[in-house]
Each structure stands twice: as C-alpha cells, then as structure tokens.
Amino acid sequence: MIIFLESLGCSRNQVDSEIMLGKLVGAGHSVTDDPNLAQVIIVNTCGFISTASDEAVDVILEMAEFKEKGICKKLIATGCLAQRYKDDKDLLSTLPEVDAFLGTAACDRIVEAVENQDAKTLTFFPDPDTRPFQDLLEQRELAADFYAYIKVSEGCNRKCTYCIIPQLRGTQRSRPKKDICKEAQDLVSKGIKEIILTAENTTDYGHDLANETGLSQVLTSLAGTLGSEQLKKNGGIQTWIRFLYTHPKTLTEPIIETVKKYNNICSYYDVPIQHASSCILKKMGRPYTRKDLYTLFKTIRKIDPKAALRTTLIVGFPGESEEDFNCLMTFIKDIRFDHLGVFTYSDSSDLKSHLLESHVPYEIAQKRYDMIMAAQAEISKSVNEKYVGTTHDVLIEENPEQGVYVGRTMFQAPDVDGVTFIYAHGLEIGTVVKVRITKAFEYDVAGEI
Numbered sequence: 001m002i003i004f005l006e007s008l009g010c011s012r013n014q015v016d017s018e019i020m021l022g023k024l025v026g027a028g029h030s031v032t033d034d035p036n037l038a039q040v041i042i043v044n045t046c047g048f049i050s051t052a053s054d055e056a057v058d059v060i061l062e063m064a065e066f067k068e069k070g071i072c073k074k075l076i077a078t079g080c081l082a083q084r085y086k087d088d089k090d091l092l093s094t095l096p097e098v099d100a101f102l103g104t105a106a107c108d109r110i111v112e113a114v115e116n117q118d119a120k121t122l123t124f125f126p127d128p129d130t131r132p133f134q135d136l137l138e139q140r141e142l143a144a145d146f147y148a149y150i151k152v153s154e155g156c157n158r159k160c161t162y163c164i165i166p167q168l169r170g171t172q173r174s175r176p177k178k179d180i181c182k183e184a185q186d187l188v189s190k191g192i193k194e195i196i197l198t199a200e201n202t203t204d205y206g207h208d209l210a211n212e213t214g215l216s217q218v219l220t221s222l223a224g225t226l227g228s229e230q231l232k233k234n235g236g237i238q239t240w241i242r243f244l245y246t247h248p249k250t251l252t253e254p255i256i257e258t259v260k261k262y263n264n265i266c267s268y269y270d271v272p273i274q275h276a277s278s279c280i281l282k283k284m285g286r287p288y289t290r291k292d293l294y295t296l297f298k299t300i301r302k303i304d305p306k307a308a309l310r311t312t313l314i315v316g317f318p319g320e321s322e323e324d325f326n327c328l329m330t331f332i333k334d335i336r337f338d339h340l341g342v343f344t345y346s347d348s349s350d351l352k353s354h355l356l357e358s359h360v361p362y363e364i365a366q367k368r369y370d371m372i373m374a375a376q377a378e379i380s381k382s383v384n385e386k387y388v389g390t391t392h393d394v395l396i397e398e399n400p401e402q403g404v405y406v407g408r409t410m411f412q413a414p415d416v417d418g419v420t421f422i423y424a425h426g427l428e429i430g431t432v433v434k435v436r437i438t439k440a441f442e443y444d445v446a447g448e449i
Contacts, residue, residue, distance in 0.1 A: 001024075001029045001030075001039045001040050001114060001115075002029070002030050002031075002032050002037055002038050002039045002040070003021065003024050003029050003030065003031050003032065003038060003039075003040050003041075003042065003114070004031075004032050004033070004034065004035045004037070004038035004040070004041050004042070005017055005020065005021055005031070005041075005042040005043075005044060006035075006041070006042070006043045006044070006059055006063065007044045007143065008043070008044060008045055008046045008052070008055065008056055008059060008079075009044075009045070009046025009048065009052060009079070009080065010046065010048075010198075011149045011196070011198045011244065011415075012149075012151055012169075012198055012199070012200070013044055013046060013079055013080070014143060014149060015134075015140075015149050015150075015151050015198070016044060016078075016079065016104070016107055017044045017143070018140040018141050018142055018143060019107050019134055019138070019140055020042065020044070020078070020107050020110040021140070021141035022138055022139040022140040022141050023107070023108070023110055023111055023138060024110060024111060024114060025139065025141055026138060026139060027111045027115075029111075029114065031141060035063060035066050035070070035072070036066065036070055036071075037071070038066065038070075038071070038072055039071055039072060039073055039074070040072065040073065040074045040075075040076065040114050041063045041066060041067075041072050041074070041075050041076070042075075042076045042077075042078060042110070042114075043056065043059050043060050043063055043075075043076070043077050043078070044078045044079040045059075045060070045077055045078065045079040045080055045081035045082060046079065046080050046081065047079070047080035047081035047082075047083070047084040047085070047164070047168065048080060048163075048164065048165070049343065049346035050346045050347070050348060051346065052080075052081075053081055053084070056077075056081040057081070057095070060075070060077055060095060060097070060098065061095075061097070063075055064097035064098075067097060074099045074100075074114065075097055075098050075099055076098065076099060076100045076101075076102065076110075076113050076114070077095070077098045077100070077101050077102070078101075078102040078103075078106065078107075078110070079102075079103075079104060080104060080168050082101040082102060082103055082125075083103040083104045083105075083125065083128070083168045084164060084167070084168055084350075086101070086103060086123070086125045098121065099113075099116075099121060099122070100113040100116065100121065100122035100123070100124070101121070101122070101123045101124070101125075102122075102123075102124045102125075103124060103125040103126065103128070104128050104131070104168055104169055105125075105126040105127065105128045105129075105130060105131035105170070106124040106125065106126055107131075108132075109124045112124075127170070128154075128155060128168065128169050128170030129155070129170040129171055129173075131154060131170065133154070133173075133175050133179065134151075134183070136179060136182055136183055136186070142187075142190075142192075144414070145191070145397075145429075145430060146191070146192060146193045146194065146395060146397060146430050147192060147193065147194035147195075147196060147395075147414055148187045148192045148194075148195060148196070149196045149197075149198045150180060150183055150184060150187070150195060150196070150197055150198065151175070151198055151199060152174065152175055152180055152197050152198070152199050152202055152205045152215070152218065153172055153173060153174040153175060153199040153200070153202075153204070153205050153208075154169060154170065154172070154173045154175075154199075155169045155170040155171045155172045155173055155200065156169060156171070156172055156200035156201060156204075157171055157172045157204070157207075157208075158200075158201065158204075158247070158285070159285045160274075160284055160285045160286060161283065161284055161285045161351065161352040161353040161356070162274075162284055162285075162314065162317065162345065162346075162351055162352075162353045163351075164348070164350060164351060165200055167350075169200065171208075172200070172201075172204060172207065172208050173208060174205050174206050174207070174208050174209050174213075177213050177217060177218050177221060180197075180218055180221075180222070181218075181221050181222060181225050184222055184225065184226060184239075185225060185226070188226060188239050191430065192239070193239060193240065193395055193430065193432065194239065194240040194241075194242060194395065194414075195222065195226065195239060195240070195241050195242070196242045196243070196244060196413070196414075197215075197218070197241070197242070197243040197244070198243075198244050198245060199245060200245065201245055201246065201247040201250065202215055202243045202244060202245050202246055203215050203246040203247050203250035203251045203252070203255060204247055204250050205218065206218075207250075214254075214255075215243065215255055216252075216254045216255045216257075216258045219241065219243070219255070219258045219259065219262070219265055220258055220262075222241050222265075223241060223258075223261075223262035223264055223265055226238065226239040226241065226264060227239075227262070227264050238263070238264040239264060240264060240265075240266055240395070240410060241262075241264055241265045241266065242265075242266040242268055242410075242413060243270075244270040244413065245270060245272065246269060246270060246271050246272075247271075247272075248271055248273055248286075248288050248292065248293060248296055249287050249288050249292075251269070251271060251296065251300075253299060253303065256269075256299065256300055256303045256304060257303060259304060259307075260303055260304045266308075266410040266411070267304050267306055267307040267308065267410065267411075268307065268308045268310070268410060268411055268413065269300055269307055269308070269309050269310065270310045270311075270413065271296070271297075271309065271310070271311050272311055272312040273286075273293055273311050273312075273313065274286055274312070274313060274314050275313060275314060275317065275320075275324070275328055276290050276293060276327055276328045276330075276331035276332070277290065277320070277323075277324035277325075277327040277328060278290045278291075279319070279324060280317055280319065280320055280324050280328075283317065283318065283319055283353070283356060284314075284317065284353070285352070290327065290331065293331070294331075294334075294335075297309065297335050308338040308339070308410075308411035308412075309335065309337045309338050309339075310337060310338060310339035310340065310341075310413070310416070310417070311332075311337050311339075311340055311341075312340070312341040312342065312343070313328065313332075313340070313341070313342040313343070313372065314342070314343050314344075314345050315328070315342060315343075315344055315345065315365055315368040315369050315372060316344045316345040316360040316362070316364065316365025316366075316368060316369070317345045317353070317360070318345070318347075318353055318356035318357065318358055318359045318360065319356055319357065319358045319360075320345075320360050320368075325368050328372070329371065329372065329375060332372065332375065332376065332379070333375065333379070336379050336382075336383060337376070337379065337383075338380070338383050338411060338417075339380070339413075339416065339417045339418075339443075340372075340376045340379075340380070341416065342369055342372045342373060342376075343369075344362070344365040344366060344368075344369050345360065345365060347359065377442045377443075380418075380442055380443055381440060381441065381442045384418075384440035384441065384442075384443075384444075384445050385440040387437040387440060387445055388437050388438065388439065388440050388445075389436070389437065389438075390436070390437055391434055391435065391436045391437075392409045392410070392411075392420075392434070392435055392437065392447075393409065393410065393432050393433070393434060393435075394407040394408065394409050394420050394422060394432065394433055394434075394435040394447075395407050395408050395409075395430075395431075395432050396422070396427050396428065396429055396430065396431055396432070396433060397429065397430075398429070399427070399429060402425075403423060403424070403425055404421060404422070404423060405421070405422040405424060405427050406419050406420070406421060406422075407419065407420050407422060407433075407435075408420060409435075409445075417443070418441070418442075418443035418444040418445070419444050420435060420437075420444065420445050420446065420447065421444060421445075421446035421447075422435055422446070422447060422448065422449065423446065423447075423448050424448060424449045427449075433449060434449065435447040435448065435449060436448055436449075
C-alpha cells in the first residue's frame with residue numbers, strides 16, 4: 001500500500017507519526033508526501049484544545065475527498081482527538097468516512113488497521129498507561145532531514161485544571177536513560193544534526209524512577225556521548241542538544257548548570273509559565289507563584305547570561321481580571337522573552353476549569369491576546385537587535401531562492417521560533433556555517449557568511 005500521513009499538533013505527536021510510518025515501511029508498505037497518490041491516508045490528530053479539534057475534523061473531511069475522487073481506499077484517524085472522544089457515541093456517525101480510529105496508545109496497531117479487509121470500522125483504544133516505549137530495533141520515518149525529536153517520557157502526573165493530557169496520554173512513565181542515549185546515537189549516525197528532547201514536561205523526567213536519575217543526568221550523558229570524536233565527524237560538527245516543555249517547578253539549578261557546562265547543549269529554555277498572576281496560577285493548578293517565576297528567570301540569567309528564553313501563555317482563563325492581565329503584561333515586559341506564544345483559553349465540559357466561575361467573554365480574551373502579541377513583537381524585535389554584529393553557528397536547512405538560505409541558530413527552535421536568513425551562494429544544505437548577523441526583524445534575523 002502507498003501511505004500518506006498528515007501529522008497535526010505537537011512534537012510528541014510527530015514522534016508517534018514517525019513511529020507508525022516506520023512500522024508500515026517495515027511491513028512492506030511505501031510512503032508518499034502527496035495524498036493524491038495514496039491508497040491509505042492517516043491523520044494523526046490533536047485534540048488538546050477546541051481549535052485543534054476543529055482543525056483535526058476539518059483535515060479528516062478534507063482527506064475524505066481523496067476517497068471520493070482519488071485512489072484512496074481507506075482513511076484512518078489516530079491520536080488525541082480519537083482518544084478524547086472515544087466514548088462519544090456520535091463519533092462514528094459524525095465521521096463515517098473514517099475506516100479506523102486508533103487512540104494514543106495504539107501506534108503498534110497501525111499495520112493491522114491499514115491491512116484490515118473488514119468493512120466494519122475498527123476502533124483501538126488501549127489504556128494509555130499500558131503503552132510500551134518505542135522499540136529501538138524498529139525504524140522511524142523521520143519528517144525532517146537534520147533534526148529529530150526524542151520522547152524522554154510518556155504521560156503526565158500534573159493536575160492542571162485546563163489540561164486534558166493526563167486522560168489522553170496517561171500517567172508519567174520515564175524512559176531508561178540508556179535507551180534515550182542509544183536512540184540519539186542512532187539518529188546522529190543517520191545524519192541528524194540536532195537532537196530535541198520532548199515530553200509533556202521534560203524536567204519532570206525521572207521522578208517516577210527509583211534510581212533518582214533526572215534530566216540533568218540525561219543531558220550530561222548525551223553531551224558526552226554526542227560530543228565524542230566519532231560522532232563529531234558527522235558533518236564535521238557537534239550535534240546540538242535541545243530540550244523543550246520544561247516545568248517551572250522542576251527546572252532546577254543543576255539542570256541550568258549542566259546546560260552552561262556543555263557547549264553542545266543549546267542555552268535555550270522553553271518554560272511554559274501559562275500566566276504570571278499568582279491568583280490565576282492557583283486556579284490553573286500550577287504549583288508556583290509570580291515571585292517564584294521572577295526567581296527562576298533571574299537564576300537562569302545569572303548562571304547562563306546568554307540563554308534564550310521562550311514561554312507560552314493562556315489569556316482569558318476563567319476569573320482573569322483586568323488586574324490579573326495587567327500583572328501578566330508587566331511580567332513579560334520585565335522578563336523580555338526571546339520567544340513567546342499565547343493562546344486564548346479553550347473551554348470544554350471535560351475540564352476542571354469548566355466549573356470555575358467568571359468565564360471571560362471571547363471578545364475580551366481575544367483583545368488580551370492581541371495586546372500580548374503586539375507587546376511581544378516589540379520585545380522580540382528589540383531582543384533580536386542585540387544579535388546584530390555578533391557571529392553564530394547556523395544550521396542550513398533550506399535554499400528557497402538563489403542567493404538566500406534559511407537556517408537556525410542555537411537560540412531558534414524549529415517550527416515555533418523565527419529563522420535566520422543567510423545571503424550567500426554555494427552553501428550546502430545540512431551543514432553548519434558561521435554567520436554574522438546584520439539585520440534584525442520582529443521574529444527573524446538575517447546575516448552573511
């Protein structure tokens with residue numbers, strides 16, 4: 001069979017997509033990036049917030065047109081949307097175009113779903129807590145050529161009132177450190193230049209293990225392993241190591257010290273704080289205060305002054321007053337994050353936050369969203385201007401037009417941050433070059449060799 005897979009949502013979902021494609025290729029199927037050529041189409045869905053669920057349904061319906069007009073014979077929906085609404089009796093009737101629904105713990109059933117000849121709609125929803133970690137002997141079909149994500153854990157033990165993830169992904173289960181390092185080595189041997197650690201909360205890694213191994217030990221092992229002479233020969237550069245989705249409560253000084261110690265670990269801290277009002281943080285179920293956040297970012301900048309900071313926020317959370325919002329606005333102006341993303345609160349009856357009083361009208365939440373983004377655009381432009389005249393390693397990823405290349409520095413993560421434009425000729429995609437930054441924009445920078 002010829003397979004097309006559309007992966008929606010986060011980097012954890014992306015890893016699941018790559019694992020499923022690896023299983024299918026291992027079973028003798030082939031992969032295409034053109035749905036017009038696919039005999040089977042898979043949509044790996046996101047269902048974290050209402051807009052993500054809406055997008056997932058829209059994409060499923062869009063792909064269903066290839067069953068009507070093209071050569072596609074089967075449409076499969078996998079991932080968080082399917083898992084979230086698995087008990088909804090209307091799911092099958094609402095999407096009759098779908099031939100199989102697989103939950104978040106059903107990656108290992110994808111070959112069965114593709115090869116099934118029964119006309120009846122298949123549904124596989126195993127308990128997320130029973131999901132095994134990736135078999136290192138099985139291949140992954142990577143979506144990107146030069147960077148790859150590694151999941152260091154599955155699930156989450158946090159009790160954030162706005163979040164459905166524990167129900168979708170189960171409780172936290174940390175992978176053995178040796179498996180993480182082995183997978184990283186395998187990926188580097190295939191030409192990967194950047195390893196990105198991901199999880200629901202990467203800094204919670206190891207809290208469920210008996211041997212007291214934490215993220216700092218994983219980073220230390222990876223930095224040593226991927227900094228070895230053999231692996232540095234991969235393109236003549238060290239492999240970058242980055243980690244995302246940290247939790248303010250478990251991003252500790254030992255982790256920050258480890259990042260500062262090794263030059264192949266990106267001095268880049270993705271810290272989704274969600275808000276900066278202590279009152280709203282308490283309603284969110286986030287176990288820290290505004291004062292704790294000021295202390296954390298002061299500590300990061302004291303230990304690692306050149307660190308890039310990224311965060312994500314929620315505005316319009318139930319009970320968010322004008323004072324709470326002003327508190328948040330003051331905080332982001334004080335901290336001056338390099339990168340920042342913001343969402344308006346997404347309500348649903350299956351969330352604890354749904355029961356909170358004083359829900360914020362959508363119009364007000366959207367206005368607050370616009371205000372945060374406008375303020376951050378100015379901050380980001382100002383922050384980027386500090387790089388003008390400085391030189392950085394840049395991983396070249398694209399050559400969209402003659403004389404222009406697109407790449408990333410260590411202070412830019414893929415997909416979520418800006419990029420670096422390089423005005424040059426004759427560069428090789430997938431290499432790292434020294435670039436002097438000459439221009440700064442709101443979210444991007446540009447430079448020359």
